[in-house]
Amino acid sequence: MSNNPGAALFTRQALQYSTGVHIRYLIMDRDAIFTAELRSFLKQEGVKAVRLPPRSPNLNAYAERFVRTIRESCLNRMIFFGESSLRTAINEFLTHYHHERNHQGLGNRPIDPGGEVSVTEGSIACRERLGGLRRYYCRQAA
Numbered sequence: 001m002s003n004n005p006g007a008a009l010f011t012r013q014a015l016q017y018s019t020g021v022h023i024r025y026l027i028m029d030r031d032a033i034f035t036a037e038l039r040s041f042l043k044q045e046g047v048k049a050v051r052l053p054p055r056s057p058n059l060n061a062y063a064e065r066f067v068r069t070i071r072e073s074c075l076n077r078m079i080f081f082g083e084s085s086l087r088t089a090i091n092e093f094l095t096h097y098h099h100e101r102n103h104q105g106l107g108n109r110p111i112d113p114g115g116e117v118s119v120t121e122g123s124i125a126c127r128e129r130l131g132g133l134r135r136y137y138c139r140q141a142a
Contacts, residue, residue: 023047027063030054069097077133089130096129100136 026042027050028034039049052059074093080086102108122139129135 025050027052027060029060066097074130074133078130092129093134096134096136100127100129100134100138 024046025048029052034049034051042049057064070090070093074089078089080089098111099114100110103111120139124137125140126135126137
């Protein structure tokens with residue numbers, strides 16, 4: 001996290017997170033943080049940088065929708081006291097988003113469901129994340 005995110009910070013983060021991860025494509029918009037230096041680094045790593053045409057948010061709809069979801073469901077509803085509380089909230093939201101939240105495009109199933117998804121018997125329990133801001137219901141194993 002940074003108060004002044006820019007091209008240099010983004011390039012450093014790309015270097016930091018590139019070890020052990022195989023990415024074939026990186027879809028990027030026309031933001032100034034996607035510099036020629038970053039694109040050169042990506043090319044050396046075997047990642048094809050795909051630049052979207054100007055003013056085309058619909059071409060990156062999944063990313064735009066996720067940003068909207070995390071802002072509306074989490075970030076705009078909380079007050080953060082430093083980077084640590086922000087990171088904790090984002091990690092909790094990501095866990096909820098991937099493992100507990102139903103996604104309409106997946107037949108109202110979570111992206112990576114846990115074991116309780118297939119349980120058909122037992123009492124229904126309410127689980128909370130982010131101090132009750134995010135709730136979901138599941139059956140407890142009998």
